[in-house]
Each structure stands twice: as C-alpha cells, then as structure tokens.
Amino acid sequence: MKSVLEIENLHQIFEEGTVNENHVLKGVDLTINPGEFITIIGGNGAGKSTLLNSIAGALPTKIGKIRLNNKDITKQSIIKRAKSISRVFQDPKLGTAVRLTVEENLALALKRGQNRGFGLAVKFSNRPFFKEQLKTLNLGLEKRLTTEVGLLSGGQRQAITLLMATLQRPDLILLDEHTAALDPKTSKTVMDLTEKLIFDQQLTAFMVTHDMENALQYGTRLIMLHQGRIVVDIPAEKKKNLTINQLMDLFQQSSGDELKDDQLLLNT
Numbered sequence: 001m002k003s004v005l006e007i008e009n010l011h012q013i014f015e016e017g018t019v020n021e022n023h024v025l026k027g028v029d030l031t032i033n034p035g036e037f038i039t040i041i042g043g044n045g046a047g048k049s050t051l052l053n054s055i056a057g058a059l060p061t062k063i064g065k066i067r068l069n070n071k072d073i074t075k076q077s078i079i080k081r082a083k084s085i086s087r088v089f090q091d092p093k094l095g096t097a098v099r100l101t102v103e104e105n106l107a108l109a110l111k112r113g114q115n116r117g118f119g120l121a122v123k124f125s126n127r128p129f130f131k132e133q134l135k136t137l138n139l140g141l142e143k144r145l146t147t148e149v150g151l152l153s154g155g156q157r158q159a160i161t162l163l164m165a166t167l168q169r170p171d172l173i174l175l176d177e178h179t180a181a182l183d184p185k186t187s188k189t190v191m192d193l194t195e196k197l198i199f200d201q202q203l204t205a206f207m208v209t210h211d212m213e214n215a216l217q218y219g220t221r222l223i224m225l226h227q228g229r230i231v232v233d234i235p236a237e238k239k240k241n242l243t244i245n246q247l248m249d250l251f252q253q254s255s256g257d258e259l260k261d262d263q264l265l266l267n268t
C-alpha cells in the first residue's frame with residue numbers, strides 16, 4: 001500500500017552546541033497509511049508539537065527524511081506543504097479570521113494553496129455549497145453565513161476551522177490538541193464532528209491529545225511518544241478493546257518509566 005507520510009530517523013535538536021542543547025526528537029520512524037486516524041499521546045515535553053511542526057514544515061529538518069505521497073518534502077517550505085497538509089490548533093482564534101464572516105472564511109479556505117490576492121468577495125454560486133457543508137456540522141451555522149466569526153463561540157469556531165481544514169480534502173490533517181481549550185461538553189461535540197468529517201471523507205489524520213480517553217475512543221491507531229521516541233504503537237484491532245490501565249502498563253513496559261505526568265488526563 002502506498003503510504004501518505006513516511007518519517008525516517010527524524011531528529012530535532014534545539015540550541016545545538018550550546019549549554020541549553022535540547023535533543024527533543026531522537027530518531028522517529030513513522031509510516032502513516034491512507035485513511036489512518038492516528039492519536040498521539042505523551043507527557044509534557046515529549047516532543048509531540050515538535051513532531052507536528054516538523055511534519056507541517058514549521059520547523060526545518062536537518063537530520064532525517066520526510067516523504068509525502070512518496071515525494072521527499074524534507075526541505076519543502078511550510079507554504080508549499082500547506083497545499084496538502086492542513087492543521088488545526090488548540091486556540092480557536094488561530095484557525096479563522098475573526099473579522100470576516102463565516103462565508104468569507106469558507107471562501108478563503110476554498111482558495112487554499114492559491115494566490116489569494118484581494119478577491120475576498122464571496123461568489124453567490126458558492127453559497128449553496130457553503131450552506132450544505134455547514135449543515136453537516138449540525139450546529140445551525142448554515143443560518144449564520146454573514147455573521148462575523150469573532151462573534152461565535154470557541155466550539156463553533158473550531159467546528160468552522162475543521163470544515164475549512166477539510167474543505168479541499170487535504171492529504172493529511174494535523175490536529176494539535178484542537179479541543180483542549182473547550183469545555184468538556186463542547187470538546188465532545190467537536191471531537192465527534194472531527195471523527196465524522198475524517199471518516200466521511202476518508203481522510204488521513206494525526207491528532208495530538210493529552211486526554212487518554214480521547215486517544216482510546218477516537219482514531220484507528222494510537223502512538224505514545226516519550227522523551228522523543230515512539231514507545232508504543234497500537235493498531236486498530238488491538239486499540240478497540242484496550243483500557244486506560246492496559247495502556248499505562250504497555251507504556252511502562254516499553255519505556256521503563258511510569259506515566260506520572262498529571263497533564264495526561266487519566267479519568268480513571
């Protein structure tokens with residue numbers, strides 16, 4: 001099977017050669033196949049965001065290789081990668097333009113990867129499409145096409161950000177703790193929506209989370225990162241019936257460490 005993303009021996013070293021040298025990623029190897037929805041979990045400073053930044057091209061890669069659809073993108077710019085890789089951040093303010101309306105934001109998303117120029121005007125012909133897409137979110141946003149996004153709640157904004165990130169069917173979608181800033185109920189709504197968008201469009205996704213329950217409940221494969229290394233990699237069949245306690249045991253056996261990070265939401 002042709003992979004979507006292949007990471008080979010990826011290292012990231014910050015402030016190399018100084019007293020503050022921090023070897024964060026220590027030889028990450030990872031192959032992501034089409035349609036996989038991977039959840040990645042790990043304690044503070046494990047290197048999750050660094051890994052996402054390396055994939056997105058927000059961080060240069062000096063050691064290791066990254067291939068997207070069999071093409072070496074290790075040296076490709078973040079802008080070029082953004083045509084195929086979309087990303088949703090934790091902060092709902094980062095994904096949308098708050099002074100623009102819902103439909104203007106969607107029009108921007110339709111132009112992803114193109115020169116946006118000054119042509120922000122929403123084409124009338126796009127409105128039925130936007131309405132239909134917004135309807136799938138089930139949040140009544142199809143009635144708010146001309147509302148400024150800044151007036152919407154965090155959950156509504158994250159839902160729109162998700163829609164924008166998937167509107168042009170990216171090869172890979174990166175979700176960077178995208179529900180962590182939301183209250184538990186809204187977080188669940190946005191997570192369910194995420195799952196629906198990913199499965200309906202058969203997208204390939206990579207989601208960082210601090211929440212072990214979310215990591216187990218959603219996605220088709222689970223990865224644990226510890227001190228810059230992948231220590232646990234659980235495929236779909238095994239993940240289905242796994243409990244949090246079993247996951248913690250697996251982590252302990254593989255890393256030789258205990259999961260003591262209180263930032264990991266255990267909910268046991």
Ligand SMILES: Nc1ncnc2c1ncn2[C@@H]1O[C@H](COP(=O)(O)OP(=O)(O)OP(=O)(O)O)[C@@H](O)[C@H]1O
Binds near residue numbers: 048049050
């Ligand atoms: N641009 C940078 N310059 C220097 N150090 C950095 C940079 N980005 C991250 N780091 C350091 O790399 C380490 C890993 O950080 P990273 O954000 O990847 O971890 P994480 O697993 O996402 O943690 P968290 O769950 O706390 O967000 C940390 O020690 C962090 O301080």
